[in-house]
Amino acid sequence: MALTLYVDTQRWRAHQQSVLQQFPGIVPVCKGNGYGFGHERLAEEVIRFGADTLAVGTTYEAARAKDLFGGDLLVLTPFRLGEEPVPLPDRAIRSVSSVEGVRGLVGARVVIEVMSSMKRHGISEEDLPKLHAAIEDVRLEGFAIHLPLDRADGTTGVDEVSAWMERLRAAHLPLHTMFVSHLKSEDLARLQQMYPQTRFRARIGTRLWLGDHDATQYRGAVLDVTPVSKGDRFGYRQQKTAGDGYLVVVAGGTSHGVGLEAPKALHGMMPRAKGVARAGLATMNRNLSPFVWAGKQRWFAEPPHMQVSILFVPNDAPAPQVGDELVAHLRHTTTQFDRLLDH
Numbered sequence: 001m002a003l004t005l006y007v008d009t010q011r012w013r014a015h016q017q018s019v020l021q022q023f024p025g026i027v028p029v030c031k032g033n034g035y036g037f038g039h040e041r042l043a044e045e046v047i048r049f050g051a052d053t054l055a056v057g058t059t060y061e062a063a064r065a066k067d068l069f070g071g072d073l074l075v076l077t078p079f080r081l082g083e084e085p086v087p088l089p090d091r092a093i094r095s096v097s098s099v100e101g102v103r104g105l106v107g108a109r110v111v112i113e114v115m116s117s118m119k120r121h122g123i124s125e126e127d128l129p130k131l132h133a134a135i136e137d138v139r140l141e142g143f144a145i146h147l148p149l150d151r152a153d154g155t156t157g158v159d160e161v162s163a164w165m166e167r168l169r170a171a172h173l174p175l176h177t178m179f180v181s182h183l184k185s186e187d188l189a190r191l192q193q194m195y196p197q198t199r200f201r202a203r204i205g206t207r208l209w210l211g212d213h214d215a216t217q218y219r220g221a222v223l224d225v226t227p228v229s230k231g232d233r234f235g236y237r238q239q240k241t242a243g244d245g246y247l248v249v250v251a252g253g254t255s256h257g258v259g260l261e262a263p264k265a266l267h268g269m270m271p272r273a274k275g276v277a278r279a280g281l282a283t284m285n286r287n288l289s290p291f292v293w294a295g296k297q298r299w300f301a302e303p304p305h306m307q308v309s310i311l312f313v314p315n316d317a318p319a320p321q322v323g324d325e326l327v328a329h330l331r332h333t334t335t336q337f338d339r340l341l342d343h
Contacts, residue, residue, distance in 0.1 A: 001221035002338035003252040003328070005036065008215045009342040013045075015212035019204065020049060022185035027074060029205030030065065031057030036216075036332030037209065041340065043068035053093075055203050059086035066092070074179075076203070078113060078121055079105055093141050097121040102134040111179055113144045114164050120146065128171040135173075142177025143168060144203075149182055157183045158190055165195055179203055210332055218335065219325035220252040220291060223308060227319075235302040235310060245314040247301055250291055250326055252309055257335040258290065258328070259304040291326040294318055298326075 020026055028051050030042040039061070046054050046069060053072040056062045062073045063086050071091065078097035081104045093109040096102050102110060112131070115122030122145070123131070145164055147157045161180060168175055177199045180188065191200050210216075226247045231240050234247055241247075252258045289300045289309060294317040301312040313320065320326070 001223055001251050001323070003218065003220045003256050003258075004325070005335075005337040005340045006217045006219060007037075007340060007342050011212060012215040015215060016045065016049060016208060019208045019211065023188060023202040023204060025199060025201045026051060026208070027053045027055050027179065027201050027203045028208055029055040029076070029203055031055070031061060031076065031205065032333055033336060035205060035209040036335050036337070037340065039065060040068055042209065046071075053201075055205075059083075059088060059092075062086070062088055062092050074111065074203075079110075095144065097123060099123065099127050099130045099134055102131065102138055106137045107139070109139045109141050111141050111144045113146065114168075116145050116147055116164075117151075117160060118146060118148050122146075125167050128167060128173065131171070131173060140174055142179055142199075142201075143173075143175075144179035145181070147180065147182040156187070158187045161191055162194060165191075165198070177201060216332070218252075218290075218328040218330045218337070220250040220309070220328050222248060222250055222320045222322055222324045222326065224249040225320055225322060237302060239302060241301075241312065243314055245312055245317075246319050248293070248298070248311040248313050248320050248326075249308050250311060251307070251338065252291070252328060252330075253304045253307040255306050255336065256338070257330060258309055259287075259300075260334050261331075290329045292329070293320055293326050297329070 028042070028046050030039055030046070034042045043054065043065060051071065053074055054065060054069045055074040055076055056065050058077050059075055062075050065073055066089055073088070073092045075092060075094050077095065079094045079101045081100055090109070093111055094105055095113055096105060096110050097113045102112065113122045115124050145161055147160060151157070161178070161183070165175065165178070175195070175198045179201050181203045183202060188200055188202055228234065228241045228245060228247055230243045233240055254260065287300045287303070288297050289311055291298055291309065291311055293313055298311040298313055301310040
């Protein structure tokens with residue numbers, strides 16, 4: 001019995017096709033845990049719909065992906081002088097975010113990332129004149145810009161990309177290809193009209209693989225159900241049960257990513273109030289699990305174990321049976337399933 005990722009394959013692939021149609025020349029992204037699907041499965045999907053380039057996060061991911069995908073591999077993490085060398089085929093393209101990095105990649109295929117308003121990494125406008133000599137010794141595949149998801153200054157993604165296009169043009173640098181992230185399809189079309197001599201290619205991961213939430217579902221199998229009375233002791237820490245009900249052991253623990261949560265950026269009073277309430281409950285050992293039974297998310301009875309979680313289901317709800325599956329609301333990018341089933 002397992003934590004299973006169920007995929008409505010027809011629906012998932014229909015969504016992929018809608019994204020492909022909106023973003024001609026798309027560069028699909030496969031990094032981290034493969035957006036919850038795994039690198040092997042996403043490579044199969046990319047081969048199926050015929051993309052010529054696959055973007056991966058690191059050189060280590062590229063080393064694995066080279067045996068899964070036969071096209072170009074774009075490494076998104078920028079090259080750093082002194083980094084551990086990882087053998088990669090010539091079809092690997094390195095991102096680079098400094099003039100020194102370009103100089104350190106003699107003969108390599110490179111994409112030069114410019115500094116966006118994210119201020120994460122990228123070449124500055126002041127460094128553009130220094131690129132002329134540096135790019136003579138590399139095979140320049142284009143420039144790239146990674147945009148923020150939210151904008152608070154009233155500008156648009158088109159404004160920011162356009163400003164960089166003008167800077168690159170003023171510096172007399174090649175503008176044949178620009179890789180972009182986090183743009184709407186209409187924004188990409190507008191840029192293509194503004195700069196018809198440049199090929200704009202969208203690097204897309206989340207929207208491509210996870211854009212249709214109803215195409216996938218995690219479910220954990222019930223392994224054991226134990227009736228308990230209020231005050232019964234249980235678990236590693238021998239805590240007392242809060243009431244009469246059932247201890248339900250379900251597949252899915254910390255090794256699967258259950259109980260792991262990335263920090264969230266909270267905006268507004270209501271989300272902040274909910275965050276305070278959750279923190280207060282946690283101090284009383286009350287943590288809501290991702291597992292749903294009888295229409296409600298159920299509380300962890302204690303912190304999740306490595307491969308299973310123990311939930312408390314009160315006796316006002318029907319008792320789950322061994323073999324039942326509980327829907328689990330899990331974040332794809334931090335979850336590792338036991339098995340994936342297409343249906």
